């Protein structure tokens with residue numbers, strides 16, 4: 155992202171350039187809600203759903219580009235709106251297919267994913283093949299987000315936070331043990347439907363920050379790292395959000411200093427944190443184990 | 456809770472697992488279900504719980520067809536432990552118990568139940584640090600937390616050590632004495648000190664129910 159000659163340090167640049175502030179703010183909001191949703195999604199073993207929806211959003215974006223660039227329609231100001239709509243349509247299709255394949259719920263994902271990918275390929279080629287906007291959709295362009303996008307993002311974030319806050323207990327039971335949730339009289343289907351819709355919204359929005367190909371990593375990697383050390387579910391969510399925010403800040407900073415792509419850097423920092431956690435955890439458990447064995451040996455003498 | 460199972464036939468895909476099973480249970484009855492692996496014991500209770508979808512007019516809970524039944528909160532259920540369970544879920548014992556509470560309950564009452572099952576000191580442990588038997592006891596507490604009228608226990612004491620098995624059956628027997636109906640799936644009908652009133656044995660999809668004389672001591 156060669157927008158800047160990085161003559162000033164990141165912190166000072168934040169004061170100087172509003173687009174950097176927007177980028178950081180959007181990143182932080184995104185970084186806060188993706189692992190929050192991810193915690194419920196990953197744990198239900200539906201990680202694939204985020205990927206599936208992001209490919210459907212890409213189809214929406216490509217159709218948007220085609221309508222705007224090739225056909226010259228002007229009624230859609232921003233293809234991002236079409237991404238949101240497409241993502242929600244994808245979510246609906248997944249839900250419908252899931253009903254059809256009761257025992258093979260995961261099968262709906264590859265079907266929807268291939269549909270999304272095929273449509274994207276088709277409309278990308280129809281609108282003149284690869285160009286910068288397509289590149290941005292695929293890999294994100296957090297440095298170009300404006301206040302309009304920030305407003306949509308914040309509204310979504312508030313919605314997500316409110317839902318998680320009010321329905322936390324029910325969401326935990328559903329994620330942990332779906333059939334028990336049903337016995338308790340919780341409307342599991344309804345919750346599932348709403349959460350898939352919200353997931354669709356967040357996935358399509360995060361496209362502008364890290365891009366289609368990296369969206370799911372924002373939801374999954376921080377949670378995967380946090381699961382290794384979280385003491386409780388709440389604690390795991392908290393740590394996941396913390397890791398996620400750290401990688402947004404670290405990623406933006408690094409990408410500014412090294413003049414490299416920001417979406418990719420954020421994801422790489424995320425993965426770096428995951429590795430560090432796994433390694434430390436490994437060393438720690440080994441130490442614990444060897445301590446335990448020594449104790450037992452002493453006991454046996 | 457009163458239960459009527461009337462000519463229940465159920466299968467997965469093309470294979471019939473249960474053939475024309477019929478029996479009745481009154482409030483306060485204690486039914487043991489026995490049978491070989493794969494004989495359909497878990498399948499039968501899942502039908503009663505609405506987890507397996509059965510055709511109408513085959514199962515009635517308090518005279519309401521299970522296909523229309525809404526009050527499953529009245530049933531405490533301990534599933535067979537290795538049934539598609541998410542062992543990696545980062546959750547504590549307390550989080551499991553507290554998220555399942557659907558009534559007014561005092562903290563003391565919760566602690567008492569945890570204590571009865573011998574897992575009081577495990578409250579804040581993550582479930583992936585628990586042994587199979589300890590985890591099973593967490594599920595037992597969870598099944599009791601909403602004051603059920605019927606308890607369905609699918610091999611609840613697998614992996615639980617002898618002392619806690621005894622405690623467990625003491626608790627179950629006394630709950631049963633208070634009028635709660637119990638259905639217990641077990642492979643060691645003689646070893647447990649559970650105070651059955653009926654035994655249903657499943658074999659080749661068919662079920663035979665027998666009344667058994669109750670012991671005096673719980």
Ligand SMILES: Nc1ncnc2c1ncn2[C@@H]1O[C@H](COP(=O)(O)OP(=O)(O)OP(=O)(O)O)[C@@H](O)[C@H]1O
Nearest residue numbers: 467468472490491492493494495496497498499535
């Ligand atoms: N969800 C399912 N889909 C398809 N077949 C199933 C399913 N659950 C159970 N079965 C089959 O139904 C039969 C009865 O299974 P069930 O679990 O009810 O037996 P069980 O009596 O509880 O056995 P165990 O003593 O091993 O617990 C078995 O042959 C099993 O393979």
Ligand SMILES: [Mg+2]
Nearest residue numbers: 496497498535
């Ligand atoms: Mg079974």
